[in-house]
Amino acid sequence: MLxxxxxxxxxxxxxxxxxxxxxxxLLHLAPxxxxxxxxxxxxxxxxxxxxxxxxxxxxxxxxxFGRFLLNIARFDFGTSLRYxxxxxxxxxxxxxxxxxLAAVALTIAAVAGVSLGVVAAxxxxxxxxxxxxxxAVAGVSxxxxxVGILFVLLFSAELNLLPSGGRLPFxxxxxxxxxxxxxxxxxxxxxxxxxxxxxxLALPALTLAAGMVGIIARITxxxxxxxxxxxxxxxxxxxxLSRRAIVRRHLLPNAAIPxxxxxxxxxxxxxxxxxxxxxxxxxxxxxxxxxxxxxxxxTPLTTGVVVVYTTLFIALNVLxxxxxxxxxxxxxxxxxxxx
Amino acid sequence: xxxxxxxxxxxxxxSLFLRLGGKDLKVVDNVSFRVARGEFFxxxxxxGSGKTMIARAIMRLIPPSRLRIEGSLxxxxxxVAQAKEDVVRRLRGKAMSMIxxxxxxxxxxxxxVEEQIAEAISTHQNLSTAExxxxxxxxxxxxxxxxxxxxxxxxxxxxxxxxxxRVMIAMALANDPALLIADExxxxxxATIQQSILDILRSLQExxxxxxxxxxxxxxxxxxxANRIGVLYGGVLMEDGAADDVIRRPAHPYTDALLSCMPRxxxxxxxxxxxEGNVPRVDNWFEGCRFAPRCAKSGEKCSLxxxxxxxxxxxxxxxxxxxxx
Amino acid sequence: MIAARFLQVKFLVGALCIGLIALMAIGxxxxxxxxxxxxxxxxxxxxxFTWEHVLGTDQLGRDIFARMVSGARVSLAIALSVVLISxxxxxxxxxxxxxxxxxxxxxxxxxxxxxxxxxxxxxxIAIVALFGQxxxxxxxxxxxxxxxxxxxxxxxxxxxxxxxxxxxxxxxxGGGTVxxxxxxxxxxxxxxxxxxxxxxxxxxxxxxxxxxxxxxGVPPGTATWGGMLADGRSYITRAWWLAxxxxxxxxxxxxxxxxxxxxxxxxxxxxxxxxxx
Numbered sequence: 001m002l003x004x005x006x007x008x009x010x011x012x013x014x015x016x017x018x019x020x021x022x023x024x025x026l027l028h029l030a031p032x033x034x035x036x037x038x039x040x041x042x043x044x045x046x047x048x049x050x051x052x053x054x055x056x057x058x059x060x061x062x063x064x065f066g067r068f069l070l071n072i073a074r075f076d077f078g079t080s081l082r083y084x085x086x087x088x089x090x091x092x093x094x095x096x097x098x099x100x101l102a103a104v105a106l107t108i109a110a111v112a113g114v115s116l117g118v119v120a121a122x123x124x125x126x127x128x129x130x131x132x133x134x135x136a137v138a139g140v141s142x143x144x145x146x147v148g149i150l151f152v153l154l155f156s157a158e159l160n161l162l163p164s165g166g167r168l169p170f171x172x173x174x175x176x177x178x179x180x181x182x183x184x185x186x187x188x189x190x191x192x193x194x195x196x197x198x199x200x201l202a203l204p205a206l207t208l209a210a211g212m213v214g215i216i217a218r219i220t221x222x223x224x225x226x227x228x229x230x231x232x233x234x235x236x237x238x239x240x241l242s243r244r245a246i247v248r249r250h251l252l253p254n255a256a257i258p259x260x261x262x263x264x265x266x267x268x269x270x271x272x273x274x275x276x277x278x279x280x281x282x283x284x285x286x287x288x289x290x291x292x293x294x295x296x297x298x299t300p301l302t303t304g305v306v307v308v309y310t311t312l313f314i315a316l317n318v319l320x321x322x323x324x325x326x327x328x329x330x331x332x333x334x335x336x337x338x339x
Numbered sequence: 340x341x342x343x344x345x346x347x348x349x350x351x352x353x354s355l356f357l358r359l360g361g362k363d364l365k366v367v368d369n370v371s372f373r374v375a376r377g378e379f380f381x382x383x384x385x386x387g388s389g390k391t392m393i394a395r396a397i398m399r400l401i402p403p404s405r406l407r408i409e410g411s412l413x414x415x416x417x418x419v420a421q422a423k424e425d426v427v428r429r430l431r432g433k434a435m436s437m438i439x440x441x442x443x444x445x446x447x448x449x450x451x452v453e454e455q456i457a458e459a460i461s462t463h464q465n466l467s468t469a470e471x472x473x474x475x476x477x478x479x480x481x482x483x484x485x486x487x488x489x490x491x492x493x494x495x496x497x498x499x500x501x502x503x504x505r506v507m508i509a510m511a512l513a514n515d516p517a518l519l520i521a522d523e524x525x526x527x528x529x530a531t532i533q534q535s536i537l538d539i540l541r542s543l544q545e546x547x548x549x550x551x552x553x554x555x556x557x558x559x560x561x562x563x564x565a566n567r568i569g570v571l572y573g574g575v576l577m578e579d580g581a582a583d584d585v586i587r588r589p590a591h592p593y594t595d596a597l598l599s600c601m602p603r604x605x606x607x608x609x610x611x612x613x614x615e616g617n618v619p620r621v622d623n624w625f626e627g628c629r630f631a632p633r634c635a636k637s638g639e640k641c642s643l644x645x646x647x648x649x650x651x652x653x654x655x656x657x658x659x660x661x662x663x664x
Numbered sequence: 665m666i667a668a669r670f671l672q673v674k675f676l677v678g679a680l681c682i683g684l685i686a687l688m689a690i691g692x693x694x695x696x697x698x699x700x701x702x703x704x705x706x707x708x709x710x711x712x713f714t715w716e717h718v719l720g721t722d723q724l725g726r727d728i729f730a731r732m733v734s735g736a737r738v739s740l741a742i743a744l745s746v747v748l749i750s751x752x753x754x755x756x757x758x759x760x761x762x763x764x765x766x767x768x769x770x771x772x773x774x775x776x777x778x779x780x781x782x783x784x785x786x787x788x789i790a791i792v793a794l795f796g797q798x799x800x801x802x803x804x805x806x807x808x809x810x811x812x813x814x815x816x817x818x819x820x821x822x823x824x825x826x827x828x829x830x831x832x833x834x835x836x837x838g839g840g841t842v843x844x845x846x847x848x849x850x851x852x853x854x855x856x857x858x859x860x861x862x863x864x865x866x867x868x869x870x871x872x873x874x875x876x877x878x879x880x881g882v883p884p885g886t887a888t889w890g891g892m893l894a895d896g897r898s899y900i901t902r903a904w905w906l907a908x909x910x911x912x913x914x915x916x917x918x919x920x921x922x923x924x925x926x927x928x929x930x931x932x933x934x935x936x937x938x939x940x941x
Contacts, residue, residue, distance in 0.1 A: 145893060157900065314781055
């Protein structure tokens with residue numbers, strides 16, 4: 001099993017390498033002198049020369065690529081053109097905000113989606129099943145920026161229940177340095193702050209979750225239906241198990257495998273969703289940073305965010321794969337997964 | 340014959356209908372048979388004869404919303420045709436258990452052998468962990484595993500088809516049922532394994548005095564192991580008798596035709612390639628004897644209406660107007 | 665049973681939605697006297713549901729319905745082009761790679777893996793940001809990952825067909841690789857490819873709208889649904905119709921496509937009933 005795990009982890013390296021190649025190719029194919037990409041509009045001659053040397057722009061291509069790889073590996077993306085700060089520290093500052101939002105949204109989506117899917121499967125063919133189906137399709141079809149705006153309109157503007165932007169009201173005290181406000185506020189006993197954090201998380205997380213609940217519910221339902229047709233379910237019935245026991249001990253654990261797969265596939269939606277949601281809700285995360293970078297034509301910052309986002313995505317996918325080792329004994333012994 | 344407490348499974352005028360949204364499709368037509376305690380009864384028929392339906396109906400694996408049962412189907416004194424779901428559920432795994440045709444997919448892939456057998460036990464019995472473990476070891480030994488401890492900790496995908504089927508048998512016998520239903524358990528296995536599974540079943544039948552209701556399409560296979568054989572065709576039980584009688588002195592022309600097709604030339608002499616004609620499709624069941632169109636002995640009267648049971652001897656009977664004996 | 669009826673409902677509702685949007689895109693000029701770019705500052709931020717401006721006006725007095733018609737045209741045209749290009753490209757690459765196998769297949773697999781490693785939309789944003797905001801760039805940006813599902817489908821089909829006997833027979837009869845691909849591999853794909861096409865069209869529309877929302881879509885000047893939503897955001901408390909209607913447009917189009925795609929897929933692969941007692 002250890003071998004299989006190491007193999008999977010090792011398999012990430014070629015992908016990362018190819019991704020870096022891809023980004024490098026993009027940067028070089030882009031119009032405009034590379035130096036002007038890396039320096040801001042009003043940089044002086046000396047600055048441009050310095051940057052040219054730093055990135056090896058007057059060197060042959062393969063040297064440049066080598067430098068590029070080295071810099072990427074050290075997470076050194078240079079300085080932001082617009083903010084004049086090291087890109088990596090800007091990203092580092094804002095990453096916890098995005099991660100926290102994504103984690104909360106994913107939890108909501110998974111819990112709600114699986115529950116809806118279970119209900120739909122158990123009441124298959126009846127009205128409840130149809131309703132869940134409709135809700136699922138609607139959830140997938142409504143663009144997140146529209147849903148977010150509707151939520152703001154309803155809950156903030158009309159009902160005044162929930163805040164429409166930011167992680168906390170300006171000036172709210174929060175101790176701790178992790179950047180994860182939920183954790184920080186709880187760990188330091190600041191319960192009022194904790195409440196505020198939750199309130200501010202509500203709309204953005206719900207908006208982000210809305211795009212994923214539908215498909216998770218549908219896959220859960222069809223996974224349960226598929227597993228329900230398997231022979232070992234007949235065996236379980238023949239043993240005299242109650243319906244509840246069959247669902248709990250045979251149906252759900254086996255359905256967990258395809259359900260994990262779909263959650264893995266939804267990670268992409270989750271990550272790219274943060275970009276839009278952060279813009280709408282003025283969430284100080286990496287997504288809104290990307291938007292600012294692109295609008296300001298800030299290439300180092302854009303590159304940095306793209307690399308970080310992609311690495312995050314790849315890492316999460318590896319985690320999901322490793323999760324299979326936990327839930328599927330066939331994968332553990334190297335026999336391969338069933339899906 | 341024997342008094343009722345000895346009859347473990349009894350079908351009386353059993354007809355099964357599949358409910359297909361509006362129309363009901365008859366798949367089993369007025370079948371009656373009995374299985375006594377400790378008896379090995381083989382129900383033989385081709386596909387479409389209704390044999391799997393009977394097996395699933397005994398365990399009530401198909402819900403009443405999809406299957407209508409007419410007549411009576413009694414297991415250990417309980418009429419499964421009429422009983423409520425929770426009554427039937429208590430019988431499952433305890434008074435009657437079942438093994439299935441596809442051992443490769445009949446076990447939960449993410450539970451160990453021990454966990455699955457333990458589940459069967461704890462559903463009906465209250466044993467301590469140690470007692471349960473001992474019982475599991477005993478069950479696995481009974482199905483001839485040389486190293487029961489090792490097998491107990493393994494997952495189904497680590498076992499071969501024959502081994503999985505033996506685990507199924509062990510699991511089915513965990514609560515000492517009176518009746519074990521075997522729905523073509525060897526069809527998906529190699530010939531040599533087939534024999535060993537049947538050996539195991541036969542020896543367990545004798546040792547534990549459990550009745551085996553064995554469904555098959557292979558008359559030759561059950562020949563050596565069955566006490567009694569029933570021959571099913573087009574949903575009708577054509578012949579029913581002691582194994583020896585049915586094989587060596589068949590009364591029904593269909594049984595005779597089946598026997599002459601079997602690849603056991605040395606036993607039955609001249610071998611035929613097959614029976615002329617086709618099995619009537621379930622949605623196309625006509626009145627009268629369904630084998631008549633293909634039967635060498637049929638006459639006009641055969642197509643008139645349902646054929647009554649003609650007793651041939653104390654231990655044999657056939658639904659035929661012109662039986663061979 | 666409700667399930668069977670719902671199947672038909674899927675098709676009806678889906679077709680209705682698409683029909684509505686197509687009608688709007690094609691015949692929109694006949695449905696409103698206004699032009700999408702006609703400004704009328706005196707009539708700015710008019711509420712909807714009047715005869716003059718069915719869906720209201722925006723901050724510059726432009727008729728929302730007229731702009732929605734324009735937006736429909738843009739979205740549909742772009743999405744169709746994207747689906748066509750990515751479909752043809754993906755099917756070709758996948759079929760060739762699956763059928764020929766060997767190093768060509770390995771290379772394609774690596775390419776697929778690399779493109780797939782990027783989160784959706786991110787690459788599209790990066791391309792538009794780096795290469796400039798033009799229509800061709802937009803189409804490339806939207807196609808760059810969208811060809812992959814087609815390639816996977818085609819590759820799987822091609823590989824399974826490769827081993828089938830009639831391919832061997834065709835070879836004996838002298839058919840070349842291209843002929844075999846054209847005659848046997850591709851026709852089998854069509855049905856599944858159409859299902860994939862409906863779904864990728866739905867994602868293409870959302871992706872294009874997202875890019876327009878972020879200001880990275882079609883070059884500014886044309887009315888797009890995403891752009892209208894972005895504008896409408898600032899006026900959300902005063903004039904909700906600016907942001908709500910374009911969203912409705914996207915929603916109806918996408919849900920129609922998803923329902924049709926579902927219905928199509930159900931036609932190809934019906935599921936049987938739950939076995940639980």
